[in-house]
Amino acid sequence: xxxxxxxxxxxxxxxxxxxLSYGLGSVGFLLGKLIRLLFFFAFMVAIFRHAPxxxxxGLEETLLFFLTYxxxxxxxxxxxxxxxxxxxxxxxxxxDYYLIQPCSPLLRMAASTVDFLDVTTVMPVIVLLAMxxxxxxxxxxxxxxxxxxxxxxxxxxxxxxxxxxVAALAVRTQELENTIWLYRELMFLxxxxxxxxxxxxxxxxxxxxxxxxxxxxxxxALLGTLETxxxxxxxxxxxxxxxxxxxxxxxxxxxxxSVSS
Amino acid sequence: xxxYLYVYSLSLQNVLQRRASLLMDRVGGLAAILALYFFWxxxxxxxxxxxxxxxxxxxxxxxxxxxxxxxxxTGRGWEVVGEIASGRISSYLLRPLSYQGYCLAQDFAQKxxxxxxALLEIGALIYLLKAPLYVPTGAWTLPLFxxxALLxxxxxxxxxxxxxxxxxxxxxxxxxxxxxxxxxxFAAGAFFPLDVLPHPLQAALRMTPFPYxxxxxxxxxxxxxxxxxxxxxxxxQAAWLLLVASAVQAFWKRGVxxxxxxxx
Numbered sequence: 001x002x003x004x005x006x007x008x009x010x011x012x013x014x015x016x017x018x019x020l021s022y023g024l025g026s027v028g029f030l031l032g033k034l035i036r037l038l039f040f041f042a043f044m045v046a047i048f049r050h051a052p053x054x055x056x057x058g059l060e061e062t063l064l065f066f067l068t069y070x071x072x073x074x075x076x077x078x079x080x081x082x083x084x085x086x087x088x089x090x091x092x093x094x095x096d097y098y099l100i101q102p103c104s105p106l107l108r109m110a111a112s113t114v115d116f117l118d119v120t121t122v123m124p125v126i127v128l129l130a131m132x133x134x135x136x137x138x139x140x141x142x143x144x145x146x147x148x149x150x151x152x153x154x155x156x157x158x159x160x161x162x163x164x165x166v167a168a169l170a171v172r173t174q175e176l177e178n179t180i181w182l183y184r185e186l187m188f189l190x191x192x193x194x195x196x197x198x199x200x201x202x203x204x205x206x207x208x209x210x211x212x213x214x215x216x217x218x219x220x221a222l223l224g225t226l227e228t229x230x231x232x233x234x235x236x237x238x239x240x241x242x243x244x245x246x247x248x249x250x251x252x253x254x255x256x257x258s259v260s261s
Numbered sequence: 262x263x264x265y266l267y268v269y270s271l272s273l274q275n276v277l278q279r280r281a282s283l284l285m286d287r288v289g290g291l292a293a294i295l296a297l298y299f300f301w302x303x304x305x306x307x308x309x310x311x312x313x314x315x316x317x318x319x320x321x322x323x324x325x326x327x328x329x330x331x332x333x334x335t336g337r338g339w340e341v342v343g344e345i346a347s348g349r350i351s352s353y354l355l356r357p358l359s360y361q362g363y364c365l366a367q368d369f370a371q372k373x374x375x376x377x378x379a380l381l382e383i384g385a386l387i388y389l390l391k392a393p394l395y396v397p398t399g400a401w402t403l404p405l406f407x408x409x410a411l412l413x414x415x416x417x418x419x420x421x422x423x424x425x426x427x428x429x430x431x432x433x434x435x436x437x438x439x440x441x442x443x444x445x446x447f448a449a450g451a452f453f454p455l456d457v458l459p460h461p462l463q464a465a466l467r468m469t470p471f472p473y474x475x476x477x478x479x480x481x482x483x484x485x486x487x488x489x490x491x492x493x494x495x496x497x498q499a500a501w502l503l504l505v506a507s508a509v510q511a512f513w514k515r516g517v518x519x520x521x522x523x524x525x
Contacts, residue, residue, distance in 0.1 A: 025433030025435050026433075028435070028440040029435075029439050032442070039443075039447040043452065050312055178282055178285040179285070182285045185288075185292050187292075188292045189295065191296060196299045197299045
């Protein structure tokens with residue numbers, strides 16, 4: 001475990017050096033990410049100057065959904081950004097090199113890029129979450145806070161499972177970009193409370209594309225509106241998704257016969 | 262002119278050949294439209310009006326934005342950055358064609374496919390969600406909207422081309438392009454109508470070309486501006502296009518002069 005942590009730290013330090021040496025580019029990407037976060041936030045605040053609630057949620061609750069979505073999404077980006085380069089790693093032969101190294105090729109691939117720009121983006125999310133937390137209309141008990149924290153981690157675990165499937169697809173097919181970008185675009189649905197969607201969409205977002213479980217369940221638990229059944233389902237789903245994705249990944253590696261080198 | 266038609270035709274075939282890619286692009290794009298559609302639907306609740314928009318107008322705003330995003334926001338920015346940075350642009354500079362014309366022809370091929378796909382999707386959404394579509398009553402509304410959409414797509418093309426030309430001076434122009442594209446979507450009203458913003462901010466945005474890309478064209482479609490005002494807006498749109506296109510010509514000439522064919 002400590003060996004893998006040291007590898008991750010080393011890869012992280014290399015990513016940071018690369019991002020610092022890409023000055024103007026990094027500033028542009030960082031500004032873009034901050035613009036996306038702050039403009040969306042500002043628009044939501046502006047909308048609630050004209051409307052009292054959305055799907056029964058007031059401003060603070062809707063912002064909590066939005067900020068939780070960002071927390072899950074950005075933390076996922078920080079740690080698993082390297083998966084976006086999985087196709088290149090396969091096509092250029094880097095995967096062959098990872099396979100002969102004494103560490104997990106999956107960790108090596110995921111850690112090949114640690115997105116430090118997103119470390120900067122997650123700071124305002126945490127600050128806004130803390131500010132918004134104090135203004136919530138319902139009192140938050142320690143049990144609700146703990147359920148929120150666990151469900152956020154659970155959401156990140158489901159995101160990890162999806163990233164592992166995408167990496168396995170890259171190994172199997174040498175195609176990837178569309179799959180990962182499809183995931184990114186579908187995540188847009190998580191920006192709003194799951195309750196704004198129609199019943200059929202809500203089912204789809206819980207059972208088939210579990211974006212609702214990843215982004216809305218934590219907030220609902222914090223607000224005390226998530227029952228025990230759905231909560232257990234969320235944890236069961238992440239365990240199942242992780243097991244399935246790792247099986248898929250191992251199957252992809254077992255069939256891999258080297259592509260380029 | 263015929264050579265650009267060939268480029269258009271070849272690009273069209275290229276887009277259509279990558280059907281899985283196109284399908285995933287469209288499915289991904291649908292997510293944003295569905296999210297915004299349901300968000301506005303929930304916001305309206307039982308109310309019939311919001312910020313002066315009727316229910317049909319507000320939900321049609323989202324659908325019209327979907328069409329405009331597919332038609333106007335295609336661009337070739339990332340390809341231009343890649344071609345300049347890798348030196349591949351050298352081969353185009355040696356050919357007897359205008360690189361901007363070449364990119365524009367490629368862009369229009371993308372627009373053709375994506376706009377048609379968007380129309381199909383909107384039709385399907387209206388049918389499946391029983392969405393109340395706002396149907397314009399004025400005879401001139403649709404031609405004016407079509408003209409506004411065309412001008413909007415050209416303004417976007419030249420603005421993106423302008424930022425992409427930074428690649429002549431730095432290999433890090435991807436960052437500014439990313440930042441520009443995100444800012445543009447908010448400032449153009451591609452996520453939310455600009456009416457929700459406080460008045461001073463709206464007034465500030467009106468002095469930029471951004472609202473002419475989405476917000477004003479959609480308002481023409483929704484007949485929220487009278488025909489006389491729509492013509493004035495189209496005139497301002499044309500003026501912005503002229504300004505941005507002229508800036509691009511000057512910037513492009515300077516860029517090509519400083520181009521050192523690195524990587525080529």
